[in-house]
Structure formats: C-alpha cells, structure tokens
Amino acid sequence: MKVRLTRFALLLALGACTEQATAPGVCPDFCPGGQIGVVDTIFTDMIERDTAFSGYVEAVGGEVMAVADVPGAVDSRAIFRMNAMPLVVVLHDTTTSPIIVDSARLRIEILHRDTNATSLWIKLYRLPLAIDSTTTFAQVITPFTDSIVDSVNVNALLSAPHIGDTATVRMWGDTIQTDSAGHVLLVGADSSLILYTDLDTAQARFVAADSGRVAYGVRVSADSANTIALGTADNGRGPRLTWFFNFLDSTSTAKDSSLSRGPIFDSFVFNPPTPPIDSNLAVGGVPAARSLLRVKIPALLRDSADVVRATLVMVPVGPVPGAPADSFTILARAVIADLGAKSPLSTNSQFFGTHLVHLNAADTLRMELTDLVRSWALDSTLTPALMLGQAPEAASYTQIRFYSTRAPAFRPTLHITFVRRYTFGAP
C-alpha cells in the first residue's frame, strides 16, 4: 500500500510541472508599482528638413493615360501612335505580295471611369505622326479640333442589351454590348471596359509611305463629371489596332488576313501644365514630383518610449483641381540612404504609408507611418527619411502641394502616440 502511495505521489509531482501564473490584476493594491502610461504628442520639429524634386516619370512612362475635361480646371487628352505595318506579305523566300487594307479595328481599355457620369462620350481624333514625348497640349489643339474620326456614347453602350449567343461568345470571348455604329463593348473581370471601334479606310488611313503608322488622340465629354483612364503599353493594356487586309497568294487568289499592332508611343497632354517646383513640397503631376522629408528622432523616443502610433500630418497649400470623381494615392517609402533626389527607396511594403487624396478638397493629409517610425526609433543605423510620391506616378495630371518646413505655422509634423518605458524593479 505504501509503495503504491509513493508511486502515486511521485507521478503527481511529475504531472504538476506546468504553470498558470497570470491572474486578473486588481490595481493598485495587487498590481506592481509601475504603470503603462500612454502619451500622445505632436512633434512639430521632428521633420527638420524637406525638399521637393521633379522630373522622375514623364507621362509617356505612366501606367495610364488620363483623359478628362473639367472646364476651368483641366483638359487632359490621350495621344498614341501605333507601330508600323509590313507593306507586303512574304509568300516564299523571295516572293512577296502587297497588302490591300480594307478596314481596321481599334481596341482601347478604359481602366477607370466615373460611374456616375451620364452621356459619357469618347471621341477619337487623328493626330500627326510627329507626336512624341515632347508634344505639348498646345501643339495638338488643331488636330483635336478638326480631325475627329469617331465618337461613341459609352453610357448608351452600357445600357444596350447583352448579346451572348454562341457565335458571339466564340468570337469575342464573352457577352458583348453593341450599338448601331458597330461599336462593341466588353466588361472586364476588374470592371474595366474594353471598347472596340471599327474604322474604315478613311478613318484609319493606311499610308504606305508611313509604313502604316497612324496616330490618334482621345478626348471625353459628358453631361457632368467626365474623366477616364486608358490603359497603356506600360501596364500591358495599351491600345491595339488590328488591320484587316487582303493579298494575292502564290496562286493569285485573294486571301483575307489581319495583323494587330500596339502603340510605339502612348502618353497624355493636359492644360494647364504642372507648374514648376516652388518653396512648397510637391507630390505627383507630370513630370512626376516627389518630396523628401528628413526626420530627427528625439532621444525620448529612442531611449524611453515605445511608439504605438505615428501619423504624418501635412497641410496642403490648396485643393487639387480636377474631376470630382478623380483621386490619387500618395505613397510614402523609407529612404535607404539620403542621396537627395536620387535616394534609393526601400521596397519593404511593411513600412509604406499611403493616403488617398480626393480632388477639390483641401483636407489635411494624415498618413499612418507607425511601423516606419518604430523602426527608426529602434534602429539608429537606419536613415530617418522618407520620400512622398504619387502611386502610380505620371498617371494623372494631378499634383498636390504641401507647406514645407519653411512655413512654420503649417510645417509637416508627426503626431506620435507612445508608451513610456515601464519602470521595472521598484515594488
């Protein structure tokens, strides 16, 4: 009996080697003397220096072509030039046959639009082949006035019945909506609109001397808000022009064929142009501007506090004019090394900060940068600086300006909430 009792007690001792030591605290009588204190402070001088730089990305490198017509604010138009076409078809090694173009079909993707817009018209213009990245708004006013090629009411197309018969789906890959002029509209998986426009030889002039190159421009108009964004070759969703032609084969029989060309150049021009950099901080616009903010981390945050929330506060100089439906994102990225305009930027998205700016509003920017400021406070080897840029860059005519440190009353600040270091060791 005693042996069994001994064994039982031994096993009980072994089985009890776990711990549950946390109990509800009834303070202050049965809690430690230290307290977890939260302090919320606006550090007005933590951002000690700042600089705006311009010229990062031109419109030709943008991910979209911004098209808008906001009277009194902005007029932005897409321009693009399509790649050259071969003039002949190679039948054998040395035998060729010239092509005879009979029509073309232009495909453009509308990535963003104002869904509240009514009677949204997209108008296609023929532009000179000389357009390039240096083309200004003023240089294309004339062709945008007298060279209209086609126009389509997008809202009318969207209200047209869906055609989903087998033959249609086989040809277009999905149900379509169409109008009496032969425009075809497909709705993409991401709610983008894919618009096809059939062009005859007068609308799509195939000039052999130009190797079949053509250039077009796009404007919009609507009853109210009218702004869209067209896809570009830079994001793989640029315009495409399919030429339909025939040629004589080796037996002198006419054969139909087609060839699709993408843009060799796509961009947008707008008026008024982005003003030059001044004493304020600029973000966005074309060419894209960025602002570098240099931060001085106070000793308090390094030694005796734990940052739990950090918010960048910046006061805009004024509202950004544009279509009410438009908005853009400001992205803050950590600077790896402060080399001024050419500072390499961190790609660690954990430390990114973002803020959505709505147009025509002068709201103060408040961007959460908690993880970034925490990293600066914890690691003194990091460069305490950040770069503000538009995301994506050069995809909009919009540029926002903020007061800099040179405007003491409105300078950028950091609103920081931190926990004071807990006082250990004292009862």
Next chain:
Amino acid sequence: MRRLFLLLLIAGLALAAPVLAQDSQFGIRGLGTPGRGESVRARTTGGAFAAFDPFSPLLDASVADVRRVTAGVTTGTSWRTVEFGSQTASLRASRFPAFVLAGPISSKFVVMGGFSTYLDKSFGIATRDTIDIRGTPQAVRDEVTSDGAVSDLRIGLAARLHPRFAIGVALHGLTGSTRVTAIRHFADSTTYRTSIARDEVAFHGLGGSASALLDLGADLRLAAWVRSDTHLRADIRGRTVSDDDLPFAFGGAVRWRPGTEAAVAAAVTWRSWSGGGLNAHDTFNWSLGTELGSPSSPVRFGVRGGQLAFGPGAKAPTEFGLSAGIGKQFSGGRGRLDFGIERLERKGPGLTERVWSFLLGLTVRP
C-alpha cells in the same frame, strides 16, 4: 523499481527547477513573497520542526548532528485560488525552493551549503481598461509578468560544543534575477501597435545568521535563532533602481519527544519586514506540529498561522494553514522520500487566497 523511482524523481525535480512562481498576490506590490526555508518534513508539521531539521535551511545549528555528507532537496506544486471580491482566478505553479548539502569536517564541526528561496518574485497580472487617445476611447489590455526569484545562498558552520549544546553560524548571499515584461495590447490593433517592454532585474544582498540548540533533557530540545539581512539592491543593466531594507528576524522553537515514535514541536518567529517599503509589515508567525510513527515511515501533521509581510492597508494580511505528510526511508536509511499536502488560507483587505500544495522532498546520504 526503486532506481526507477529515483530516476523519475530526479527528472521531476529537473523539470520543476526552472519554474519559480509567486506564492501570493499579496507580494506583488511588495518585495515579493518570502520563502519558507522549510523541508517537506518541516512543512508538513506546519513549520514547527524546521528549527530541528538539518535539511530545512532555517537554523544553522541543526546540522551539527549530521555525521555523513547528506543532501536534501525540496520541491512542490501549488494550486491557488484568488478571490478579489466578485472576481476569482485559479493559478498553478511549481517551485524548487530549497536544497541543503551538509557534511562533517571534524568530530565537532559540520559545514553546510545550499540555497533556498528568499523572495519569490514570479507573478503575472492582466488588466483591461479603456483610455482616451486622440479624442477616441480605446480599449486596452495590459499584461505585466515577472519570472524569477531572489535566492538565499548559504554557507555555514555548525558545531556541537557540548552533548547538550550546539551552535551554528552562516553567511547568506542574496542573489537572483527576474525577467520582467510589460505588454499593452490595443483592441484596435490595426491602428495601434502592441507595446512590449522587457528587461531583466538583478538583485543583490547580504545577510548573516546565528543559532543554537539546547537539550534540557533527553526528551526536550530548545532552539533559538537570529538573522539579519542588509539591503536588497535591484539593478537593471548596471543601474540601481531600488534599494530596500531587509528584515532583522529571530525565532525560537521547542520539541518534546514523549516516546520513540512520537514528537511534538512548536515554533514562533518575528521578522521586521516593515522597512521594506510601502505595504510592508512586521510579521509574527507560529506553528505547531507532530511526527508520529517509526522514523523509517513517519506520519506528520501541522498547523500554522500568522501574518504576511506585504499587503495593502495598515494591517498585515493573515495566514492560516493545515498540513500533513508521510515519509519513507529506502536503501537501508540512505535515502528518504517525503510527501506532504498543505492547505493555506490568506486573508487581507480585498483579497482572499486559498492554496493547495503538494510537496515532495528527497534526502540522500551516499
């Protein structure tokens, strides 16, 4: 089979060793929870036999009769219920509170060494609150934990100067550390990051003790002891953050053996903890216990009472406990296992604690 028991026991002790736990919520706002300095044998007699037990690190003179190198180790697990008004919580902890090694260096003198828990400083508390940040109420949950203890490293000498009189002295080095953590969780974890502060607090102190045993007859033995500890200094990364007075303490005990298979003992102690800062109180404790049966397999009972050193208010919290246990010698008396169970109730303003403890002790004489 006995070897298997020993292996299991050693494994159990090894597992128990790293976990040191707060015995009482009363000690959180004070320096900690004072250790008992009692072997399982002494503990199961309510502490009354601690003064006469060589393997209770209380009375240095008691090792004067150890004639061969002997080691004793104590471990225990407690299940504790705390009641703060309508709130209750159940806690569990394991401790490795005492180890004593002693052996003669001559016919008169015996040296001893070992360690015991001087102040247990392990605890964890969790609180919830709502605070106002940036004009918005935010729900927060705080956790403050401390894991560690201050150990009493003892080295001493005992001598039987006369067949009826023995004395002992010891130096005590108080050392230890606690790993401490304070965490604040915000309910809105998307906006606010969790704040975590960690540190390690090192403790240092010194003390000395002296004691004597006097046999008034074959059946009656008296014990008296006195101990003085200096200060307990707490350092964080080399910087002293607190320096608290430690108590002067003394006590006495009497044991009566009415027969070969029966012994009764009683003890009292007084400690001047009130210099240990806010919420500290001087304490008086008493105990009464008995050991019945043959020395190879005795049965023990005890009762104890008194005051706790730390607690809110002007009056010290009180403690009352009952205990019982058995012992079992093996290997021809070269080893002994002691088991015990103890029930404690502690009461103070705003808090009542009830504790069940299971105790296990091993004494080995190679």
